[in-house]
Amino acid sequence: MKTETWILTLAAAAILTPGVAAADSNSFKDWTVVCDNLRTCQVAGFSSDDGGLPAVLRLSRGGAAGAAAKVEIDLIDSEVDLGGKPPTLLVDDRVVMTARAKRSSEAGGVTVVLDDVQVGPLLGAARNGTLLTIRAGEKDVGQVSLAGMVAALRYADDQQRRAGTVTAMVAKGSAPAARVPAPPAAPVLHAAPAVAQTGLPSKPPAAVRALGRKAECDTEPGSQGEPQAWRLSDDKVLWQIPCGGGAYNFSGLFVVVDKAGRAALASLEGVEDGLATNADYDPKTRILTAYGKGRGIGDCGESSEWVWTGDAFALSQATVMPVCRGYGYDWPVVFRAEVR
Template sequence: MKIEIPALALAALALVPVAAPVAARADGVESFKDWTVVCDNLRACTVVGFGSEEGELPAVLRLTRAAAAGAPAKVEIDQADSEAGLGGKPPVLAVDGKVVLTARSKPLSEAGGFTVVLDDAQVGPLLGAARNGAVLTIRAGDKTVGQVSLAGMVAALRYADDQQKRVGTVTAIVAKGATPASGVPAPPPVPVLRAAPAAAQTGLPSKPPAPVQALLRKAECDVGPDWESQKPQAYRLSADQVLWQVPCSGGAYNFDSLFVVVDKAGKAVLAPLEGVDDGLATNADYDPKTRVLSSYSKGRGVGDCGNSTAWVWSGEVFALSEATVMPVCRGYGYDWPTAFHAEVR
């Protein structure tokens, strides 16, 4: 997902909290002033720094690091404003006006903008120089073409060190110590989920039965089965179970559906979505071929924040298989950082 955000919209961005996905651990998603951290269940972390709300030409710094002890920190800085071009000059990074290094760049998208790319050997010097700074500036010659606020950077990097269990080791970015890299525990194994066998999508009912209608009324939905924008949809989970997706509420860009499972005897229960207790999912869809139910919720219309979640039908529950989140609305126009990942077989 690539989102182009106009310069005027970027300049007006505010720090707006967004609900985390069901998969995001409370201790894996956190914000510190102008910086946000998302770490997943495998201890891989994405650390993001934004331009200050008062600053001009805000850019977005993305630091990613896997959990393995020897994994390097990767840094890229994105400038989506197509008017803030480099003019063929190499990007020069400075902290509080003092030049730190010259990097390389690549186009951000066909619409314009650019990405500053740091080599692995440049990451340490840049972060070291930025540690006590206030503003990281991107220059093209004498022209300033982007800025990243450094307010909250140290706290965010320390948090990532803690999430990756690097505190006190030589591998930490901020919370360094004398413990060798061997002191960093191996990342946890990837959870493995098994999808239930695919079911033939034949002989499906066209109208939700009364028990489904009753759960819809109990959910106090704003809309119902006769809503013009969306219609109820039935999917066969197995020979004895049917999944109903029924519209529940609608807005400008988010639409909630109620998911209900009906058994052969006609008993209806809210779909068992792991981490969800009300059977509701936003902008959702179920694919009977993959047995995956997916949900995507935007924090606002421009789509620079929100969360997405995917579940796989195991035959008993919809088990959590994937989740991403960007918890603040600050112009992050790219694939949201992963908060949970499992392997589906």
């Protein structure tokens, strides 16, 4: 049985996807940046490691020249009470603006939302600051470290080819918006037709078990869970064989068997060995999903989706949270395709 935890490196998978612009990510002190293959960038700023009022500022911006930067700030504490008043944003104890807020069911707390016209003033005020504080009445309810913010925004400008233009967030110049190249179009994938899940075998055939042994999987029933089968088409069946794991990540080997009984590792774009972490297949959508936790609480790691096209599983979406900072929601997208 394999003892390693298998986690797909999704950023690398996106970069290796043929004909697709490379995606990228980077971190700068308390800030991280993830840009996808369409040059959409998502920037996140976190509380400092010793901060007692955790909050996450999320800035997203599309790759088009005229795309506006959107900013939301998640207050992680589910007990946060704003007292019915709009929160106040301060940089180093200097009031910058008030903003509107909404209850966030996903993050479990409150989300502060900036209007488009507020984003520029906030970033301008924060550029030379050290700490962004969210205050409700007289009480501080969240803080975001500004260490690394300028470098992160400059990096996003560079990834989006905005540096030196009037559209840049930090690396501004006099060049017009027309200088920003149009982002690439999303790859188009066509899902194979859905098929009835009838006539499925109850046990994996010998050829599947042989591939499991070759991959050092434990093929004994019940030791790591039961093998699963799904019908991909009239003449193809997909098998998942449990292949080891640890405390919170469990790998599965995916094998496709044809009508003649021939077995081959499933062709998962970006993956060479047919292994995926915490994975499952949905025959209704023809989507195979995988999710690898960077640590047990699930606040970092990678996830991916592949769509069955009739010949292979093509990567349709990948997300990544490259830093473990206590935020397990709304991971940035590093690759996306249009599925039809």
